[in-house]
């Protein structure tokens with residue numbers, strides 16, 4: 009095979025960036041649809057004209073027309089009669105699209121991912137400053153859209169996989185959570201609380217305590233637990249996972265896609281370990297990346313590095329970190345952290361998930377010190 013000429017290389021890269029712009033703008037078009045309730049309106053109305061749609065969704069008619077046309081051109085919506093005058097055309101959600109765009113409980117509900125991109129877009133000027141100064145951009149500054157985006161990305165997995173697949177893959181944990189005395193679970197970096205709520209639903213004897221350093225997340229988690237009727241068994245507190253003040257011991261400590269975000273991950277693991285009841289375990293789910301750096305990388309590495317440069321690394325740097333690893337937490341790094349926290353056993357669990365790898369950490373009570381910076 010002959011090496012590509014410079015012209016081929018330039019052409020390919022220029023086309024890739026052009027395509028990227030199209031995809032990015034279409035992604036933000038979906039963001040408008042999610043935030044303004046436009047897909048919900050379409051789902052409620054069925055095939056609809058632009059005037060009916062604008063009235064029901066409560067948006068201005070001229071914007072309604074343009075957005076509907078753009079969504080149909082992009083293939084998110086179907087237009088039944090594109091040759092008719094604009095005001096007479098009918099638009100609808102094609103079969104299957106409502107699940108992705110509207111149905112919050114569907115495993116395919118990907119539309120809110122676009123919120124995360126909008127959250128990142130909102131702090132771009134801060135990111136430019138941070139890259140120059142070396143400082144961080146606090147998690148809270150990414151705002152509600154980013155919180156909602158992350159939570160919506162992970163919630164379907166907690167709803168559909170946590171109790172049916174993940175925990176049954178570790179039979180002794182599953183058994184303990186079903187038995188007496190009532191099991192206690194600690195969920196570190198709990199975000200908006202979906203994992204804690206799913207755990208409590210699946211294991212009616214269990215009480216769950218969620219901890220997160222982000223106050224608005226904890227407030228939202230508390231409201232979600234109350235709405236789910238689980239406030240008597242699910243509680244949340246604001247705090248740094250590395251500086252837990254809670255007394256008592258826990259049969260299971262979970263950390264779902266949050267260890268890489270923590271400024272002191274070894275401190276957090278040590279705090280978790282110090283609170284384990286006899287026979288207890290720590291279950292960590294973090295990114296399913298390769299063990300070593302390679303470039304170019306596959307789709308997962310590309311996604312995780314995208315998160316890392318735009319969100320996770322800046323947010324961790326804002327914690328005055330001991331470590332700032334970014335999103336790409338590789339298994340050898342996690343094993344090093346676990347050993348530094350005093351765990352003697354790190355098991356990679358055989359759980360099939362496209363985004364996360366699952367680790368079970370066990371060991372005696374920690375006496376080790378943090379590794380040097």
Ligand SMILES: C[S@@+](CC[C@H](N)C(=O)[O-])C[C@H]1O[C@@H](n2cnc3c(N)ncnc32)[C@H](O)[C@@H]1O
Nearest residue numbers: 162197198199220221222248249264266269270
């Ligand atoms: C990617 S989000 C994951 C949230 C949740 N576990 C989920 O799966 O939806 C990471 C979470 O870690 C929290 N976090 C970051 N640093 C933390 C720390 N030092 N202590 C406690 N929580 C922390 C963030 O506030 C955020 O809610």
